[in-house]
Amino acid sequence: MAEEKKLPSRSEDFSEWYNQLVLRAELADYAPVRGCMIVRPYGWALWENITQALDGRFKATGHVNAAFPLLIPRSFIDKEKSHVAGFSPELAVVTHGGGEELEEPLVIRPTSETIIGHAYARWIQSYRDLPLLINQWNSVVRWELRTKLFLRTLEFYWQEGHTAHATAEEAEAETRQMLDIYADFAVRDAAIPVIPGRKSAAERFAGADQTYSIEAMMGDGKALQAGTSHNLGQNFAQAFDIRYLDRDGALQHCWTTSWGLSTRFVGAIIMVHGDDQGLILPPRLAPFQAVIVPIFRNDAEKTSVRDAARKLLAELSDAAIRVKLDEREGVSPGFKFNDWEMRGVPLRLELGPRDVAQGNVVLARRDKPGKEGKSIVARQAVAASVIEWLKEIQQALFDRALAFRKSRTVDAATYGEFKDAVAWGFAFSWWCGRSECEEKIKEETMATMRCIPLEQPGGTGKCVYCGAPASEKGIFGRAY
RNA sequence: CGGGGCGUGGCGCAGUCUGGUAGCGCGCUUGCCUUGGGCGCAAGAGGUCCCCGGUUCGAAUCCGGGCGCCCCGACCA
Numbered sequence: 001m002a003e004e005k006k007l008p009s010r011s012e013d014f015s016e017w018y019n020q021l022v023l024r025a026e027l028a029d030y031a032p033v034r035g036c037m038i039v040r041p042y043g044w045a046l047w048e049n050i051t052q053a054l055d056g057r058f059k060a061t062g063h064v065n066a067a068f069p070l071l072i073p074r075s076f077i078d079k080e081k082s083h084v085a086g087f088s089p090e091l092a093v094v095t096h097g098g099g100e101e102l103e104e105p106l107v108i109r110p111t112s113e114t115i116i117g118h119a120y121a122r123w124i125q126s127y128r129d130l131p132l133l134i135n136q137w138n139s140v141v142r143w144e145l146r147t148k149l150f151l152r153t154l155e156f157y158w159q160e161g162h163t164a165h166a167t168a169e170e171a172e173a174e175t176r177q178m179l180d181i182y183a184d185f186a187v188r189d190a191a192i193p194v195i196p197g198r199k200s201a202a203e204r205f206a207g208a209d210q211t212y213s214i215e216a217m218m219g220d221g222k223a224l225q226a227g228t229s230h231n232l233g234q235n236f237a238q239a240f241d242i243r244y245l246d247r248d249g250a251l252q253h254c255w256t257t258s259w260g261l262s263t264r265f266v267g268a269i270i271m272v273h274g275d276d277q278g279l280i281l282p283p284r285l286a287p288f289q290a291v292i293v294p295i296f297r298n299d300a301e302k303t304s305v306r307d308a309a310r311k312l313l314a315e316l317s318d319a320a321i322r323v324k325l326d327e328r329e330g331v332s333p334g335f336k337f338n339d340w341e342m343r344g345v346p347l348r349l350e351l352g353p354r355d356v357a358q359g360n361v362v363l364a365r366r367d368k369p370g371k372e373g374k375s376i377v378a379r380q381a382v383a384a385s386v387i388e389w390l391k392e393i394q395q396a397l398f399d400r401a402l403a404f405r406k407s408r409t410v411d412a413a414t415y416g417e418f419k420d421a422v423a424w425g426f427a428f429s430w431w432c433g434r435s436e437c438e439e440k441i442k443e444e445t446m447a448t449m450r451c452i453p454l455e456q457p458g459g460t461g462k463c464v465y466c467g468a469p470a471s472e473k474g475i476f477g478r479a480y
Numbered sequence: 481c482g483g484g485g486c487g488u489g490g491c492g493c494a495g496u497c498u499g500g501u502a503g504c505g506c507g508c509u510u511g512c513c514u515u516g517g518g519c520g521c522a523a524g525a526g527g528u529c530c531c532c533g534g535u536u537c538g539a540a541u542c543c544g545g546g547c548g549c550c551c552c553g554a555c556c557a
Contacts, residue, residue: 005518015551034549090556144556145481152556225557262557295516334517352516362516446553
């Protein structure tokens with residue numbers, strides 16, 4: 001078989017493996033504008049499943065969806081001083097409309113804190129209006145210098161939740177609740193182990209008092225921030241006059257939060273689970289959980305196999321399994337096997353004349369290559385087996401990813417150990433909390449403080465860089 | 481913005497050094513044959529050689545300028 005049919009090896013050239021996989025699995029394509037991405041139907045189907053998994057959780061916790069405008073007056077961005085500093089360099093600005101130069105330039109939203117803050121100021125009068133819990137699904141634009149499909153594109157799709165509360169405690173509880181929701185989604189639906197934690201001041205969102213994130217380790221040992229939740233304190237409330245009258249008749253500023261998870265997460269799924277054959281999708285998010293490949297030699301066999309395959313399709317669909325029957329003409333079963341493996345379908349069902357005659361179906365799981373992952377299942381037990389196997393695969397993917405992360409995470413106590421650790425994975429080390437140490441580490445090792453995990457070992461130690469007393473350990477790693 | 485690579489049918493590339501008929505593989509179309517791991521055979525379709533200017537009898541090729549894309553760093557979800 002020709003080399004060009006294969007992906008570059010994941011272990012030899014992770015970056016190129018990733019790029020080609022995204023294109024060949026037909027998740028996305030390059031757009032005419034640099035750094036922009038066309039999300040193809042298969043990629044969008046995956047994203048839709050992500051959105052549904054999250055949206056259900058948002059609604060279950062009292063959030064509602066709305067839509068705010070794409071265009072924001074330039075002056076809005078300038079109202080919150082650290083927000084301006086953080087976002088100005090990467091704004092796309094509209095200067096003309098209807099053939100005329102605009103009096104005030106409009107920016108294409110890089111995030112919507114400002115325009116939503118403006119609306120909240122008008123909507124919130126009383127403590128009775130609180131909390132206000134709104135989410136929106138949209139796309140935003142940030143003029144990034146270096147882009148990569150899904151991981152960092154000029155325009156990306158995401159959800160951004162924006163809430164306003166009466167007290168600091170409520171805002172903090174909301175911020176943490178949403179972080180928990182992201183972590184739960186990542187673990188249960190995407191089979192991606194994540195480390196929930198607090199960001200350092202240097203890594204904080206522009207305009208936030210506190211930023212939390214879930215951090216995941218990719219298949220090359222690098223870190224990816226997979227979701228963020230910000231406690232904005234009263235910063236935006238003050239900048240946009242979001243105030244309410246409390247029970248005692250006193251005028252108070254609100255406490256606000258924002259939280260987001262983007263199409264970047266698709267990149268995480270690819271980089272955590274994929275292998276040299278292509279994608280491996282977690283069953284709970286896979287557009288197709290199973291694919292049926294019919295096999296036949298002549299017209300007589302074709303008819304009987306096709307009829308059997310269609311019955312099987314109906315039966316599995318009735319069992320609420322997302323299943324696809326591949327009836328494409330003119331391509332061999334072998335081609336289809338490879339094709340669906342590239343696309344990461346968790347389970348393949350092979351149905352040929354032998355199987356029809358013997359009342360069997362051959363099941364092949366995507367996460368175990370070759371013969372090891374194949375078994376023959378009695379026809380009447382197929383639906384039950386598929387459901388069982390999908391659960392098993394979901395769990396196996398998580399277990400494998402967690403084992404991988406553990407194998408590449410070192411409790412580095414010395415700076416020497418630390419440098420070795422971040423060259424290929426994570427270091428979990430004591431940190432004094434000073435930005436100077438963080439900065440030096442970054443300069444010398446290219447590793448950044450990913451987060452201070454919520455889960456701490458307790459006790460105290462010495463900063464891995466400067467040796468000063470430290471009360472918390474941080475996760476460090478090279479990041480996307 | 482620094483470093484590197486590259487622009488030639490849809491995709492991947494050769495041809496550029498040394499100017500002279502635009503080529504190969506894959507893909508695509510049609511027909512036959514195949515189908516249990518990326519089938520085979522045959523016949524076809526498809527190209528402003530990134531753009532502009534210059535040199536020349538003649539430019540994909542040489543010279544000048546521009547544009548774009550990808551990769552690696554700094555910034556970032």
